[in-house]
Amino acid sequence: MAVVVTTDEERERLAEQLVTLPVYELVDVLRRVLPHYTEDSYGIRTELVLAEATDYEDEPGLELELVAWPDRDYYDGGLGLYQGLWENGHCAKCDIQVTSNAKRAFCPFCGSRCSLT
Template identity: 70%
Template structure:
């Protein structure tokens, strides 16, 4: 599919295809798309990213947010890392952003730094 997706049917078809992917494959597809929505204007850089929101209703009404880090495909010999959901967590050492990923070795989507998650 090339060009603008304008019809609801086309968007529904694309959404259905994305829903069929396991999380680690969905993250890889979005890694290829979201960074293209980066804007640099007036000294401000804005990037579209994927995030997780974890909410423990017994503790707080406010969810903990973490950006989804892209797996380090070089570390995983071209692979996407393990298919285990977004359970690896940590912080980017460069920009201090909270991160989540399916992989222990990943890239921060905010600054591009390599990260080691636990």
């Protein structure tokens, strides 16, 4: 059954539920939602992804990393360690920086397996 959120109050209730989730559970919920917003047309692919931006006070610019989805098969259906986005690496296929709560994860853009440290 599809839930249509049409009012500010309904969107606020949904946002309040999402805010209570720890990071690893929020990432798993978004893993189920964001890929539905992928568009392929005229040879251009766009995908809605989750990213983490870090601003270091003593360095110019932002560091941007896509949030990789934990490899649930590797973790026997689990979501990896129950920690913040502490694991970092890059996707060997798209060469984008990724972060995750899990050492074994999937690139949210191309779906390739990533090993993070």
